[in-house]
Amino acid sequence: MPFDAPALRLGDVGDQGWNVLEGDLPMPVAIIRSDLVTANSAWMSAFTKANNLLIAPHGKTTMSPHLFDLQIADGAWAITVATIQQLEVCRRFGVARIVLANQPVGAMAIDACFRALQGDNRIELYCLADSTEGLRLLADGARRNLPPEDNPMRVLVEIGFVGGRTGVRSPEEALDIARAVVATPGLVLAGFECFEGLLATPREADGLIDTVATVAGIALAEGLFGPEDQPGNQIVISAGGSSFFDRVGERFDRAVFSQPVLRVLRSGCYLTHDSIGYASAFKRIVSQTTLQLPPGGLTAALEVWAYVQSRPESGRAILTMGKRDVGIDTGMPVPLRWYRPGGGMPGPQVMPADHVVLTLSDQHCHLDIPQDSPLRVGDMVGFGNGHPCTTFDKWSMLLLVDEKYQVLQALKTFF
Numbered sequence: 337m338p339f340d341a342p343a344l345r346l347g348d349v350g351d352q353g354w355n356v357l358e359g360d361l362p363m364p365v366a367i368i369r370s371d372l373v374t375a376n377s378a379w380m381s382a383f384t385k386a387n388n389l390l391i392a393p394h395g396k397t398t399m400s401p402h403l404f405d406l407q408i409a410d411g412a413w414a415i416t417v418a419t420i421q422q423l424e425v426c427r428r429f430g431v432a433r434i435v436l437a438n439q440p441v442g443a444m445a446i447d448a449c450f451r452a453l454q455g456d457n458r459i460e461l462y463c464l465a466d467s468t469e470g471l472r473l474l475a476d477g478a479r480r481n482l483p484p485e486d487n488p489m490r491v492l493v494e495i496g497f498v499g500g501r502t503g504v505r506s507p508e509e510a511l512d513i514a515r516a517v518v519a520t521p522g523l524v525l526a527g528f529e530c531f532e533g534l535l536a537t538p539r540e541a542d543g544l545i546d547t548v549a550t551v552a553g554i555a556l557a558e559g560l561f562g563p564e565d566q567p568g569n570q571i572v573i574s575a576g577g578s579s580f581f582d583r584v585g586e587r588f589d590r591a592v593f594s595q596p597v598l599r600v601l602r603s604g605c606y607l608t609h610d611s612i613g614y615a616s617a618f619k620r621i622v623s624q625t626t627l628q629l630p631p632g633g634l635t636a637a638l639e640v641w642a643y644v645q646s647r648p649e650s651g652r653a654i655l656t657m658g659k660r661d662v663g664i665d666t667g668m669p670v671p672l673r674w675y676r677p678g679g680g681m682p683g684p685q686v687m688p689a690d691h692v693v694l695t696l697s698d699q700h701c702h703l704d705i706p707q708d709s710p711l712r713v714g715d716m717v718g719f720g721n722g723h724p725c726t727t728f729d730k731w732s733m734l735l736l737v738d739e740k741y742q743v744l745q746a747l748k749t750f751f
Contacts, residue, residue, distance in 0.1 A: 391412050436464070445706065462491070478521060495510050497535070515560060553592075659698060669692070672686070673686055733747065
């Protein structure tokens with residue numbers, strides 16, 4: 337917010353006439369391009385519809401209810417969260433179907449899940465289980481807070497891999513837990529899922545995704561799922577990473593079941609995309625996939641803008657952005673474009689080659705620049721980032737802007 341801005345309601349921010357390029361806002365500032373984020377959401381909606389998929393995007397990426405609304409309006413089947421705090425944000429902002437892609441532990445967290453089901457019959461809640469010990473904790477929670485008979489806790493058994501995160505390490509363990517879920521009052525077996533995003537190659541991802549489909553088929557043949565005509569009884573298979581969403585679609589599409597099965601993708605980073613890892617993954621998807629791809633594609637919509645603060649030595653510029661302002665867990669930010677206020681430019685220009693971020697201090701960016709760099713003190717630079725999750729979580733408010741960087745709306749985050 338500008339230094340002398342009056343007290344404003346969130347919804348009034350877009351009425352102030354502020355423009356990033358005109359210097360109306362302090363920098364660094366995190367912005368989302370409205371045209372690009374809207375196009376990304378529409379593209380993924382078209383992709384999932386064309387390929388017999390549903391999407392329950394990971395809300396932890398943005399933790400912005402405004403953006404949840406965009407995703408739901410474009411047909412998102414649910415919003416996925418990772419923690420009870422995130423679940424509560426979704427609940428309070430009216431999200432009706434929530435996937436808690438973790439097994440809740442601790443009495444407070446478990447009770448919160450069941451109390452959510454007791455308090456609002458519009459909420460449909462899924463959670464994960466991957467051990468008999470964890471399932472016992474859920475069973476204890478169900479006894480303390482028995483959910484309505486027509487709105488039980490829906491459980492997805494998580495299948496993992498050696499060296500990965502949570503999840504059973506064998507199909508046999510998955511089926512044992514599934515049978516135990518069926519025998520537990522207040523719980524219902526909803527299906528099986530995995531998170532393949534930490535695997536190194538598409539082939540490895542294929543193996544894990546195939547296991548989910550195979551185990552679901554065995555459970556279906558064994559009669560572990562409820563009757564097909566029972567209201568609300570939907571069988572779910574799901575996978576979650578943003579790097580391999582094509583593999584999820586292809587492998588799930590090959591699986592044949594005797595009853596209807598929902599094939600649910602949980603990718604979240606597609607909404608703003610990025611300029612590093614997911615950009616590279618999307619190029620692979622476009623070149624390799626056999627799935628139907630809608631026209632267009634995914635484009636980085638999240639940017640952090642900063643000023644050139646100093647050119648203290650040859651080949652180096654220091655900018656007003658640091659590790660407090662942008663995520664660096666998958667690589668240094670990428671300078672995309674630059675702009676000189678009052679310089680007569682029609683708009684931001686593409687950053688010339690050989691401008692590379694060397695490192696970030698807490699509040700400074702160390703930019704390696706060529707001898708003929710046009711950058712001067714006072715210029716603005718817009719950076720792309722990798723893994724948008726760890727940029728979003730640094731900002732309590734981001735600004736939605738149009739293609740001329742006019743502020744349209746403020747987006748509150750709830751981390």
